Amino acid sequence: MTENISTISPAPLLVRLPRALAMAAVAAVLAVGPLAAPTPAFAASAPESFADMAQKLLPSVVNVYTTQTAKQPEQRGPAPDLQLPPGSPFEQFFKDFMNRQRNPNAPPRRQTSLGSGFIIDESGFIVTNNHVIDGADEISVRLHDETELKATLVGKDPRTDLALLKVETSRKLPAVPWGNSGDIRIGDWVLAIGNPFGLGGTVTAGILSARNRSMGGAYDDFLQTDASINRGNSGGPMFNMKGEVIGINSAILSPNGGSVGIGFAIASNLAKPVIEQIRNGGQVKRGWLGVRIQKLDEDVATGFGLDKARGALVSSVQENSPAAKAQIKQGDVILKFDGRDVPESDRLPRIVADTPIGKAVDATVWRNRKEITVKVTVGELKEDEVAAAADPNVPAVTGEVKSLGxxxxxxxxxxxxxxxxxxxxxxxxxxxxxxxxxxxxxxxxxxxxxxxxxxxxxxxxxxxxxxxxxxxxxxxxxxxxxxxxxxxxxxxxxxxx
The missing domain is CATH 2.30.42.10 (PDZ domain)
Known part of the structure; x- marks a missing residue:
C-alpha cells in the first residue's frame, strides 16, 4: 500500500512522503557515590487529565463549512448511445444520467467542504487553512455553542496554506493566544483540537515528534505530532501546555485517509506574521533575492571545498534581481543571510521571505574556497516572479567522463x-x-x-x-x-x- 500525505479535507491533496522518520532514545542516568543522586527530570510528566485545559480552549475552536457551485460539464458532441440488454437493472439509471448530461438547463450542483478554525480576536477574526475555503462561494462558521454566522474572507496565502476569516457579532468571542513554536521541544506534550463535520469539538493529545518538516514547498515549516488528527480537522489549532497556539493542523501521513499517528501542523512562528500581514493589508508581502538554489550533498560540498554539506548552492541568478545587483554569482554557496545561518538549502527561501523588503543585509557566501561577505538589498517577491527554490526534480548527481560511460x-x-x-x-x-x-x-x-x-x-x-x-x-x-x-x-x- 502506498503511503501519502493528504491535506485534511474531503478532497485530499496527495504528495509523496520523504523516508521514514527517526526516533531518538534517552539513556538512563546512573547514580554514583555513596548516596544516589536524584534523577534529572528530562521532561514534565504527563498531566493527570487534559480536561480543564480542553474545557477552556474548546469554545475558541469553530467548524468552518463552505459551499461552491459546480458547473455542469459541457456536452461535447452527441451523447454516446449506450446499448444495454432489455430489462437490465442499469437501463433506467443510465437513461436518467444521460438525460441530465444532455439538459443544458439543469440546475448547477452545490458542493460542500468542511474544516476547522480558531478565534484569534474577540471581535471575530478566525484562522483556518486556505484549502478549506479555496474556491468557496459562501463561507459559514459554527461556534462551539452551535451559533451559525456568515464569514467573509479577509485574505489568504496559498503559499503557506493559510486564510483569515471575519464574522460579525455583537458579543465578544473567546480567543486564544499565539505561542512561540520555536520553544517547543521534541517530546513535549501537545493538544490538537478540531471541530470536524459540525459534530462539535474533538480533542486529541500526543507529543511533538519532529520539527522543521518540509513537504516540498518553498516556505514549509511543519511541526510533526503523533496526536490523532483526522479529516475535517484542517485549520484547527495545536496547543502547547500553556494553552497557546503553536501550530495549525494541516496534513496527515496516511495509507487510507485516516490518522495513523503522523500529523503535520504549520508552525506558529511561520503562521503568525502571515496572518498579521493579511489582517493589516489583506495580502502577504515577502522578501525576494532572485536566485535558484540547489541542495548540496556531501560529494558536491567536497567539490567546493566545504567542510560539510551546508548552505544553499546558487544554480542561477535572475537578471536585474537583488542577488544580481549584489554580485552574487552562479556557484556561490550562501552560508548566512542577515546574520542567520543557512544550514540547508530549503531554509534560505524562508529566511529571505521573512526579511523586511528594502532592508540592506549582509550575506556570507562561499566562493573560490573562502568566505566573503556581500551586501544585498532585499526586494519584494511578486506573484509572477520565479520561485526562489529550484525545481526539486533536478537531482544533485555525480558522474565521471570516460570511466562512467x-x-x-x-x-x-x-x-x-x-x-x-x-x-x-x-x-x-x-x-x-x-x-x-x-x-x-x-x-x-x-x-x-x-x-x-x-x-x-x-x-x-x-x-x-x-x-x-x-x-x-x-x-x-x-x-x-x-x-x-x-x-x-x-x-x-x-x-x-
Missing amino acids: LTLAGLNAQSREKYGLDESAVGVLVTDAAQDSPAFEKGVRPGDLITEVGQESVKTPNDVSDKIKAARDGKKKSVLLTLSSRGETRFVAVRVD
Missing part, C-alpha cells in the same frame, strides 16, 4: 539544433551516456552541456579530459562539473579516484 562532443550547428541550444551556449555536449553506467543512474543524459570543470570554463572534449586527468594526478577524490540542461544549471561532483 559518457561520450562528449563539441558544439556545432547540428547539435545545437538537435538539443535546442542557442548560439550563445558554450561548453561540451554529452552525446551519450551508457545506461548501465553510474553517471546514467545519477541523471546525466545526452543533451547535458558541461560548461565548467573545477569552476573553470571548458569548450572542447579535450578540455574536459585534461582537467579530469589533472584532478586524478593531483590525488583529488572528485572534481566539480557545472552542467546546463533545458535552461537550468546544476552542479555535479564527479568522483575521479
Whole structure:
C-alpha cells in the first residue's frame, strides 16, 4: 500500500512522503557515590487529565463549512448511445444520467467542504487553512455553542496554506493566544483540537515528534505530532501546555485517509506574521533575492571545498534581481543571510521571505574556497516572479567522463539544433551516456552541456579530459562539473579516484 500525505479535507491533496522518520532514545542516568543522586527530570510528566485545559480552549475552536457551485460539464458532441440488454437493472439509471448530461438547463450542483478554525480576536477574526475555503462561494462558521454566522474572507496565502476569516457579532468571542513554536521541544506534550463535520469539538493529545518538516514547498515549516488528527480537522489549532497556539493542523501521513499517528501542523512562528500581514493589508508581502538554489550533498560540498554539506548552492541568478545587483554569482554557496545561518538549502527561501523588503543585509557566501561577505538589498517577491527554490526534480548527481560511460562532443550547428541550444551556449555536449553506467543512474543524459570543470570554463572534449586527468594526478577524490540542461544549471561532483 502506498503511503501519502493528504491535506485534511474531503478532497485530499496527495504528495509523496520523504523516508521514514527517526526516533531518538534517552539513556538512563546512573547514580554514583555513596548516596544516589536524584534523577534529572528530562521532561514534565504527563498531566493527570487534559480536561480543564480542553474545557477552556474548546469554545475558541469553530467548524468552518463552505459551499461552491459546480458547473455542469459541457456536452461535447452527441451523447454516446449506450446499448444495454432489455430489462437490465442499469437501463433506467443510465437513461436518467444521460438525460441530465444532455439538459443544458439543469440546475448547477452545490458542493460542500468542511474544516476547522480558531478565534484569534474577540471581535471575530478566525484562522483556518486556505484549502478549506479555496474556491468557496459562501463561507459559514459554527461556534462551539452551535451559533451559525456568515464569514467573509479577509485574505489568504496559498503559499503557506493559510486564510483569515471575519464574522460579525455583537458579543465578544473567546480567543486564544499565539505561542512561540520555536520553544517547543521534541517530546513535549501537545493538544490538537478540531471541530470536524459540525459534530462539535474533538480533542486529541500526543507529543511533538519532529520539527522543521518540509513537504516540498518553498516556505514549509511543519511541526510533526503523533496526536490523532483526522479529516475535517484542517485549520484547527495545536496547543502547547500553556494553552497557546503553536501550530495549525494541516496534513496527515496516511495509507487510507485516516490518522495513523503522523500529523503535520504549520508552525506558529511561520503562521503568525502571515496572518498579521493579511489582517493589516489583506495580502502577504515577502522578501525576494532572485536566485535558484540547489541542495548540496556531501560529494558536491567536497567539490567546493566545504567542510560539510551546508548552505544553499546558487544554480542561477535572475537578471536585474537583488542577488544580481549584489554580485552574487552562479556557484556561490550562501552560508548566512542577515546574520542567520543557512544550514540547508530549503531554509534560505524562508529566511529571505521573512526579511523586511528594502532592508540592506549582509550575506556570507562561499566562493573560490573562502568566505566573503556581500551586501544585498532585499526586494519584494511578486506573484509572477520565479520561485526562489529550484525545481526539486533536478537531482544533485555525480558522474565521471570516460570511466562512467559518457561520450562528449563539441558544439556545432547540428547539435545545437538537435538539443535546442542557442548560439550563445558554450561548453561540451554529452552525446551519450551508457545506461548501465553510474553517471546514467545519477541523471546525466545526452543533451547535458558541461560548461565548467573545477569552476573553470571548458569548450572542447579535450578540455574536459585534461582537467579530469589533472584532478586524478593531483590525488583529488572528485572534481566539480557545472552542467546546463533545458535552461537550468546544476552542479555535479564527479568522483575521479
